[in-house]
């Protein structure tokens with residue numbers, strides 16, 4: 001998105017991709033909120049339709065509800081329209097758009113270092129190692145970004161700030177495509193959640209997320225995923241005849257955006273900047289929003305001489321509140337889903353209702369939510 005936005009306005013852009021193809025292998029649940037929901041989730045984003053109207057050829061399902069399944073098997077579904085994309089096709093679409101706008105795409109070209117003072121990148125490609133000079137650099141190389149780290153940006157090393165996602169694509173899944181299911185609980189997906197996201201008909205992404213410090217000793221992520229697929233009373237029923245056709249896995253930053261996402265020459269965007277919604281690990285929408293802003297800031301830097309560091313305030317004005325609220329809510333759910341007593345406590349208090357779940361989904365921090373936050377903070381002590 002950054003490459004497309006900058007190239008459209010005439011900047012000279014080189015996009016580096018270490019793989020054979022952008023978007024392959026994909027590691028994603030492939031779910032994004034619909035345009036209408038994005039307008040509620042991030043109301044300060046202008047012209048959201050430019051970002052959240054993917055071509056129908058990339059959309060494999062349209063869902064209507066998000067359902068939370070709590071550890072006591074209490075279920076709460078809220079109306080929330082979403083799309084499942086075929087990420088491989090969508091990433092190809094974005095790459096084509098960037099190339100059509102004039103960006104050059106260097107495939108199989110891995111950034112291995114930043115040149116002194118951020119004056120370019122050292123890359124390794126099929127012909128060996130070489131240096132590429134550039135006036136500005138955008139770190140968009142995903143979670144735990146090498147480029148952002150080399151630029152001296154404060155990329156977190158704390159394992160609590162990362163979710164690890166392990167996902168199967170499956171066929172023969174007995175799941176209503178209108179619903180996206182999220183299963184919470186320390187025994188199921190410690191520190192995050194497990195999911196079933198329909199890809200249309202009987203195909204679905206079925207995955208488990210964990211935060212490693214919360215995992216039980218002796219168990220690894222594959223054990224949690226196996227447990228979710230084979231033993232969970234609700235998901236195992238839906239998956240009893242399902243067959244695995246692919247495995248996808250990766251890290252997701254869930255510790256909030258980095259305190260600083262730019263220097264005078266380098267911007268960090270998407271997962272590289274911690275631009276994900278911490279409660280759900282959703283990174284595609286913030287990457288598109290912040291990616292477009294990065295492109296616009298670059299244009300204003302070159303055309304009008306405005307400082308690159310404007311990026312910080314610019315993306316925070318559009319997405320800052322949503323990401324901050326979501327981080328606060330993730331911290332709240334860390335407390336709630338720690339043990340069954342806490343879950344009973346919040347259930348009895350009427351906190352696991354449709355109203356509260358909707359606020360959680362929309363990252364809305366109102367008086368009721370703040371009261372809940374304060375109570376949980378006290379209980380944690």
Ligand SMILES: Cc1cc2nc3c(=O)[nH]c(=O)nc-3n(C[C@H](O)[C@H](O)[C@H](O)COP(=O)(O)OP(=O)(O)OC[C@H]3O[C@@H](n4cnc5c(N)ncnc54)[C@H](O)[C@@H]3O)c2cc1C
Pocket residue numbers: 016017018019022023024027028029030031032109110111112140141142143146164165166167207248249250251252269270271272276281282283284285287
């Ligand atoms: C299992 C799982 C499920 C997820 N489900 C969802 C979901 O349903 N919805 C959602 O919104 N988000 C989801 N996410 C998060 C989402 O995938 C990311 O937030 C999103 O892909 C971030 O986009 P990005 O462009 O910043 O980074 P990436 O998509 O990671 O892209 C980074 C690109 O940079 C390339 N690259 C990396 N290092 C280098 C290098 N040194 N040199 C050159 N190229 C390099 C990579 O090959 C890749 O093409 C999920 C993540 C995981 C792991």
